[in-house]
Amino acid sequence: MAQPDDEPATVAGSTVVPLPTTLTLGVEEEFLLLDPTTGESMPVADRVLGALSGDAREQSRQEFRHSMVEMVTPVCTDLAQLREHLVALRAAAAGAAEAAGARLVAVGATPVCEAHRTVPDEQRYHAMSRRFGPVAHDPAVCGCHVHVGVPDRELAVQVCNHLRPWLPVVQALTANSPLHDGRDTGHASWRSMQLERWPSIGPTPHFASIADYDATVGELIAAGIMLDAAMVYWYARPSAAYPTVEIRVGDVCPTVDDTVLVAGLVRALVATMVDRVGAGVPAPTIRDCLVAAAHWRAAHDGVDGNLIDLHAGGARPAWDLVDDLLATVAPALTRHGDLDLVLRQLDRVRREGTGATRQRRIMAGTDGDVRAVLTHLATQTTAG
Template identity: 85%
Template sequence: MAQPRDDRPGTAVRPRPTDAPATADPLTLGVEEEFLLLDPVTGESMPVADRVRDALSGVARAQSRQEFRHSMVEMVTPVSLDLASLREHLVALRRAAARAADAVGARLVAVGATPVCEAHRTVPDEPRYHDMSRRFGPVAHDPAVCGCHVHVGVPDRELAVRVCNHLRPWLPVVQALTVNSPLHDGRDTGHASWRSMQLERWPSIGPTPHFDSAADYDATVQELITAGIMLDAAMVYWYARPSASYPTVEIRVGDVCPTVDDTVLVAGLVRALVATMIDEIRAGVPAPRIRDCLVAAAHWRAAHDGLDGELVDLRTGRPRPAWDLVDELLATVAPALARHGDRELIMREAERLRRDGTGATRQRRIMADTGGDVRAVLEHLAAQTTAA
């Protein structure tokens, strides 16, 4: 939960008229990744984020952000038009952050939730963070959680709101692809994404409601601020949201991914999904109207099962094998993947994920192989975080 800012990734895209071809040009991409700073011996969270950022230099320093916990650092990619350049940025930023963490005695780890414990839960000394602490109490002092946020350039804000409507049936599938936080307090929680469970305590986090227009969106946000649910519009933490300042849609449903290749897979799929939804909107296909309680239930199931069980198909309301829905997502976005030149790469990475499992599956496999050795899991995650 970073402070509001005007330098979000993926925003260097010029607005185009809404009657322009939906995918005449590649949609821009940007990714924010949040990481934990852990003690290399105990695995506990270390409150050294300021020191880590001070140890960064050059581009990496400029692309780092202060986060809501002293044990977290966020790295933000520049705008990319292709997955190859996005991957280069991700590798460079992860390695720079890992070197800075190592310089202060910490280990940079791409994991979605605090795996062992976090003794220091005070917020950074910023007025807005103190306001959040006073308003939301213990919720604002939960152990740190880390997400992966993908920004996709969209021609205008009205269209961005409509894209968010169309995304609702598919975002639980995206969430299931990213699950990477089964551990809490040194034990398996039974949930593939414990991060998702923690975040449900915040009143402004969850599935994006259906909105009739950008004006409807803005009016609803203002009503929630007036009601005291949010301090300001920057506290819109819905799983998909239009930027308040730029023509982008931000998808923020996923855990931070364990590897760069996992992040590239998610980013490529998300861009193709947004492009596909734009095509549907321009073709006059209406967004499905799904009851909010069913959407919330589908996200709970995705956070619990990941890809190792079943997901709720929100088009029918029935559970189905998770990989059946992933295959349907891939088929749905295949034309958009081809237009962006991403189809071969994404299909290959999806097969790798099918073979190796999600981040949560991999962590559980190591736990099983080592008799529950959390340190072995964290050592593996740290190595995967910076692997090229």
């Protein structure tokens, strides 16, 4: 997802693949298919995928639940282009869902219930079901994965080291799953809580090199913790399928504008860390237990409470850390031409709240009517 540039970066004294001034990006979005009346998950993914055609069919993917679909943008170079693809893919999937009697809803976790938890009839999914048992049959969850073009794997793993203290802030901004079993869980991202039972999901460990990364993944596969390298579900990773750094910490965003905001921030964050690696700046040394605690706090509070400052230590108001993130990546946002758009969208989220905040506001105003929340979410999913 990147093209060559004139200036090479270096890692540990060796030259790596040079990167462009503008890094490429792409987004994978997972959606739930819900019953318009009850809000329950509907096992109609096969019908929805079968009804797609053209580019939408090419950019769709089967997921781990019969009630989920995934839409994948092409490689993009700017946020306007990304936005066009997101709007078109969401509209196509929503139309196919409606034809199947369902609603396409951008929400991070199953809000009501999921009666059909069998996996699609694929060998790999059956193997995961056998290996991980009931964990593999939890209700569906939906994420937003942002890919940023970093084709050199050595550089990619060093960038992931630098990303560790910032990803809880990204997680908090994307929180969009407070509901489970028709009630508020008290967590802004129940998806994050639900996924913690998988042994290969969580904060990215610190790695000395790509050789260290590959050796560790090999050991985890040999130990049965994961089936293969594609089951590295850490919050940031050198992608197993693309020449990218993949950030997979966030809930699926309720609106296209929310997704574009997150994608712009993530690209700028990756670009900033590429610069730091090239300048020989070491990644901060942070204990894994503190990183895990910061992610738990982000999943619990979103941006409506406090987050853990992994640079200075201690808890601080979430929006103070969002401001720190913005200040850190502002030069990269400017370089990519994204600063004004990101500032506008962050101001909007300050006013309106995250997806979790918006859902709770509707719940409070409708005496806990989950159907009103889901109707709003379905409308927001395809709002252009």
